[in-house]
Amino acid sequence: MDQYQPNEEKQTSITKQINTIHSNINKIQNSIIDNIPQIPQKSKVIIFLGYFENKFDSFYSHFEKKEVLLCGDYFKLVKIEKKGKISYLLYFPSILSYEDQNDEKIAQNLCISKIYAELVLKKMETCYFYLILDISQLTGDDDRGKLDNIVKDSIFYFGSFYFKEKQFFFLRYQQDDKWDYHQFSKQFALFSYFQKDKQLQIQTYRDNEILKTIFKSSNYTKAKKVKSDDQINYGQMMTYLQIQQRFLKEQINEDLKQFQIILLHLQQMPIIKNNFAVVEEVENYLKELQAGFMEEKNSLKDDASQIVQVYNFINKVNQGQNAQDINKRQQNQLSPQMVQFKEEVKIQELKIQPLLSDEVIYKLYEIIKFFQKYHNNIFKNEKIFEVQKLTLNLKQWSSNCNDTLENTLYELKYITSRIQDGPQNKIENAIYFIGITKVGKSTIINSLLNPDNIIQEDFVGQKCYGNKKETKFAIGKGGVSETQNIYGVYIGKREEVNQIFDQNEKHVFSIEEILDKEQIQKCKIPQKYFLFDCPGFDDNCNELMRIAHRISLYNYFKKTKNIIVFFVIDITQQSIENIKNTFDPITQLLKDKNDIVSHYDKWTNIILTKAKKGQRQYYLDNWKVMYKGFLDENYSFYKNLFEKRSIEFVKPKIKEIQIIVGNLTDKIIEMSSQQLQSNQAFTPEFQGVLDPKMYSLYEHCIPKVKQKLESILKFFLEDLDEYILESNDRIEMKKEKIEKLQSILLDKNTKQMVSVITYNNCKDILYDLSNWINGNPYLQKNDIFIQQYIEDMKSILKISQYCQKIKQIAPFEIKIDNLVNRIKTIIIKIEEVRKWRYFVSESNKNISLRKIYLAELDNQNNYNLKLQQLY
Structure with missing residues (x-):
């Protein structure tokens, strides 16, 4: 699955988030109709904040003259008159229902109520206000906690207008239309009630007495207007907007991060190497992107308010000619190297296309406008950090694309991530099995460890060896090697392995981790020996992998005191190239090349796999015909090994398989033990040799x-x-x-x-x-x-x-x-x-x-x- 636009999961994620937030905001905006009537200056207005058990109408129902001026789901405006004195009642039933803002409807009702309250206050700015709270809806463990939260939750803040928390009333419904009533006035400042020795004095009134009692108190207050936009505060509505803003910002940052990953992959892909046309296409595309982020007059910044401009610009570039040229080339590139690269970075294609549709970008624009209107004191400081990172990346990538630096670094990391550090401390005795892919190294090690587990299998019409049960050393089928690292087994305790290798080593096991007690008792390999199964160095794996394998092998060799090598060769594939691929990785690491020519008998051996009866002798008898002198110089030791230090591992025969495997293991143990005894007088020395490819990368x-x-x-x-x-x-x-x-x-x-x-x-x-x-x-x-x-x-x-x-x-x-x-x-x-x-x-x-x-x-x-x- 592609990591960019073709990745439907990620693309849907940001689109879905924008659509959801836009839908929520639309519901808020569409619910607000600015049809608030102008209220005469210096009128008395009682504001009821809370649900009040849906008994708001009972507070004024006994008035002879009353008129509902506005009535909706979110607030109610009532005009009342008694003895020629006109007053107004404002009711906001949903304005204190904010505790569960995960409930979208509750959160939206709060927003709508706060915005309506601000609109009303704009029309009633000079009026005298009485603030009534339904204390049963306030959050807090007790009354003092509820009073504290009036301040903490900015309940008396309605955008650009607010009230000081010095004069207000609260009501709590009891029963039989009775209400607990308390008023706070200047002489009883709010914070005095936080002291433990103060108690709230409660009085009880019937609902038809509430308004009379409030008017008699004369504890009215005036609306204050903020002095700057930075002081605009909608209370808990801003918490809801902050949550929406955070969700949106996270998705935008993730979307831009994934876009940068694609830009990086374009520079890492193998077809960019030594191909000027591809380099030029990618470089032009990156520089076109960079221009929009670096121009002094019209630079694209990381301010959240400018994110729409960022998306519009990226979309424009991604629809341009440079992007089209890259996409066209991608469609025609099906090379094995590109296939392998895409598998490595877990993508299907590197297609460049718009990040978001025009429709979604317009919705994002409307969201930004909403945040700027109702949340700007927070929103204006918001940063989309991935925009800044994109700017920094584009600057570097554009300057280095021409010399394909990212491709070089990718190859370098590919190699180093596969290099095995080897043992931390010295290994005393180790037997290494070296050979090209699919010659049978893993089968031989399995035979040494547990010969009873070896069986005959059929694969594409051919008889081959297999395991009854799965083991740590998988026996592969087909043309791809199962061994992509150096794997080892120690004939001893895990604690002893941990003294030699890092405890996090995942490729070296103790025999007790592989075999049960009965199988361990049958194992003939001497105690404290290591067996190592080495990956093939032939063309089955890519060039970078071969470099990593060679360095890994050197790391193992340099920490092994007594080394025995068994070169494993498929006798049915006795080509010159296979012989070179078998021996060259070792000879290149030798400090003295003569160590394998003059001392081959002290530390090297050959196992000839897939052999037929008499096949080894036939090769010896016809040596000049088979190789025509090509092995006489650099590989002259090969004939000596073939003649004097070789073991035949014949093709499996179901009736003789245990005999064949038994003879093989006995011979390997016998030959290696003899050499280890004599090896006290001789140990080959190895040196790290840098591959020309690695030299170039470095x-x-x-x-x-x-x-x-x-x-x-x-x-x-x-x-x-x-x-x-x-x-x-x-x-x-x-x-x-x-x-x-x-x-x-x-x-x-x-x-x-x-x-x-x-x-x-x-x-x-x-x-x-x-x-x-x-x-x-x-x-x-x-x-x-x-x-x-x-x-x-x-x-x-x-x-x-x-x-x-x-x-x-x-x-x-x-x-x-x-x-x-x-x-x-x-x-x-x-x-x-x-x-x-x-x-x-x-x-x-x-x-x-x-x-x-x-x-x-x-x-x-x-x-x-x-x-x-x-x-």
Whole structure:
């Protein structure tokens, strides 16, 4: 399944989110009709906030003169008159039903009620107001908790208008049309009731006495108007909008991340290598994208308010000629290399097309407008971090596309990710089985371990060996090898394996992990021996895999004291090429090539598989005819091995299979034991030899090392900002993680944070930084590119260990003052917030940290400009 537009799951996800939010907002907007009548100035207006058991009408039903001016699902406006005095009643039944905002209908009713309240207050701005609350609907464990939440939940805030929480009434329905009644006035300030020695004084009235009692109190208040747009507050309605905004932002960031992954894959694909036409097409496309994000006058920023412009621009480029040229070429590329690449990166195609349809983009535009109108004091500070990352990526990709850097790095990582580090400590005795693909190495090891498990099977009309039960060493069928790593088994305890290998080693087993006790007793292999099944080095696997295999084999050889090698050769395929592919990987690693020519009998042997009776002798008798002298020089040892150090493993015969397997195992153990005894006087020496392909890759990357490190810092600063601003981690958790990050940059000697990254310290810092990110679920989930850059550098550093004859990475110094100062600033700001009083909620602390941190960045000449200066 494609990771981009053809990936229906991901594409549907963002489209569905936009459609859902747009539908919710539409319901809100379509429910609001601005037909509020103008109320005479300085009129008395009683505002009822809450459901009041659906008994609102009972409060005024006894009035002789009453008129319902407006009546709807969300509010009711009533005009009442007594003795020539006119007053107005406003009823908002749904305005306190906000506790369960996961209920979409409840949340929408709250929004509609708050917006209507603002519209009403605009028409009644000069009036005198009495605020009545249904306290039974307020959240809180007790009355004091409910009073506290009046402030916390901004109940008296209605957009650009608000009331101070000093004068209001509450009602609680009892029974028989009676209400518990209490009023708060200036002499009984709200916060005095938080003290434990104060008690609320409650009076009880009938519903037809409520209005009279309220008017007699004279505890009216006036609506206040905010002095700036930053103070606009709709209370819990903003919590709902914040949730909708977060969902939308997460989907947009994910969508843009997936788009960047496609851009990366375009540069990694194998057809871009050594093909100027493909390079030019991809480069032109990337530069066209970059232009829209880098132009000074019309640059596309990471502000959430500009995300529609970002999508429109990307869609325009993705429908342009450069994108069409790439798509056309993709349709015609069915090479095995491209197929393998797509399987590796888990995509079906690399098709470029619009991110969102025009219809969905228009809906996104309407959503943004709604947020700007009702949520702008929060929304205006929102950042779409993937836009900034896309800008940074495009800058780098455009400058490096011409020399196919990302393809080189992909190949380098492909190799290094498959290199096995081998044992950490010395192996005493080990038998290695080397041979091309499908010659029978895994069958031989299974025979040595558990001969009773070997059976005869049929595959495409041919008799072959198989296992009764599945084992760690799978016996493959067909043309593809089952062995893609060096697999080993130790004749001993797992604890002993753990003393030699890393405990996380997944490819080396103890015999007790493979066989049961009865089978172990039957095993003839001497104790403390290792057996290693090595992958084939022929063309069955790709060139990059072969390079990784050769380096892995060197890592094993250099840590093995006594080495015995059994070259496994299919006697039915005795071609010169097969012989070379069998021996060359070993001879190239030998420090002294004569070790296999002059000392072949001390550490090497041959197993001839799929043999017929007398076939080995026939080859010896007709040696010159078979090979015509091609093996006389570089492979002269081959005849000696064939004649003096070879074992025949004949084709399976169902009646003789146990005899054949038994003879094979006995002979292998006998020959290896003899050599190990004599091996005390001789051990071949090996050296790491860099493949020409690897040399080319490494040399290509060297000039880019400093640039890659600078990219890591740019992305990491961006990620650090995002973590502090967006993560829901508790303040204490953020402090702990940032302090751990600080410790990574501490110099062990001076105990001060390092100010530069150099070749000498970059490896440790990068590895620790990578572990820090992996230990932070927020960053691990949200950013693959910082990890990608780190992996790029780790690959270069890892290969440099094997580069003995070529120049190492040139000395470099990269100042990291920005990162050091950012870490110190974050710790200081967290400490400021942590000192707040205990009753400040964790979520409010996080919100406050966000505001303080944004203010810190804004003080340095605007957040976006600051990032651009840093990068």
